[in-house]
Amino acid sequence: MGKRAVWSGAIAPGWDIVANANGGYLLAIAARALGGALDRPDPVTVTGHYFYPGKAGDVTIETQVLKEGRRFGSGRADLLAQGRTLLSCIGTFGDLTEASGPEIVDQGPPEMPDPDDCLPVVATDTFPPPFMGKIELRLHPEDGQFLLGKRSGHALMRGWFRLRHDEPTDTIALLCAADAFPPTAFNADFPVAWTPTIELTVHVRARPEPGWLRCKFATHFVTGGFLEEDGEIWDSTGHLVAQSRQLALIPRG
């Protein structure tokens, strides 16, 4: 089997939700190391399985190269803290500047009011989480009423995303965007306080151009205590830059 390496990193403070670091952020840390191990810049498809919550502090990332091809490289990465695996992921990386081919787009980006006419999610000590000090979210007015205690009745969450402090969103940061929004279930017609992620897969299609990202997350099937959350992320030029799907759990009451 392929080359192994151990990387050092840290879960920075301020990326947490109720003291646990955001899942997309954890996946981005693991993927950053995996991209280094494979010496390829862009995560074409990455899947993470979540085992334990992450707290701010030092982490190590153990990577293993599985395949080195001409166009793509594949490997896996485990994110560990205090000897425990928080997250394990597998990914195939490449260079998306090469991307070309026929184009079919069934549906364009979601229609939304401009960011200034959407509902900002602002960091407070309670809800929204401190995580919102790192990213900027503006929710579609139809989907953001849950902030005021009014669920829309549709398991849908649309809005704008960008990193704060003018930090550009690269293809690794898209993994973070894919898990940055409030759960779609907050707009569904059943009571749920949180929907922990079992697994998150992100397909990155292109490098995003600078500017706000237009995002849409929707759930179509809630069955047997599980739900999927399907995401689309579009850049400021109207190109699909990523698709995501996560399987999440409805905690038993």
Place this chain on the structure above:
Amino acid sequence: MGKRAVWSGAIAPGWDIVANANGGYLLAIAARALGGALDRPDPVTVTGHYFYPGKAGDVTIETQVLKEGRRFGSGRADLLAQGRTLLSCIGTFGDLTEASGPEIVDQGPPEMPDPDDCLPVVATDTFPPPFMGKIELRLHPEDGQFLLGKRSGHALMRGWFRLRHDEPTDTIALLCAADAFPPTAFNADFPVAWTPTIELTVHVRARPEPGWLRCKFATHFVTGGFLEEDGEIWDSTGHLVAQSRQLALIPRG
């Protein structure tokens, strides 16, 4: 890190498409071993990354347990033949007889004529592939015209699936069903001979009841040389039993 084990298996003859074993079948072989390693019957979510095609013959499966929880167990499995990793997967398994919770279903199963009024895909020496001797597929008349050289113009493939010889479809066999249909791209408006799978993720929601499975595969975004294929699999009682998504490549001309 967790317990490791090595399993012996075989890629049976007759599961091939142009001499290469079907990707869902390979994932099912790896997942069968992983379920054994975790001692859990049902793959809740499994992701495979494909590295080399598989030929009929002996294989070994190397498994590693990553997390053993109360309700779920997670691990990974590599499928090897002649010292080469064909496929690497990560999965979280559980027991789906426990499944319960609130239900939301946006859209029910796809409307289709009865299996006898759909187009059978029949095994010949050329196309369709020998694989069709193991499974039975009946395509929706609107989507099956490509067999006669007429693409529908919609990247959609609907139809019925069952294993031949009255073999019941368990939750591992659903992984096979998730990759058993002709590519959606065969109905799209661009010329493509094949769309090799980079990665396939399957979420299993429930154990299927006996009978034909109602399946729908659709592609919404073809961009930059990539396409996704989203699948839904419904059992004979009208329950969603699995969702799938694969990232596939449009080979360069």
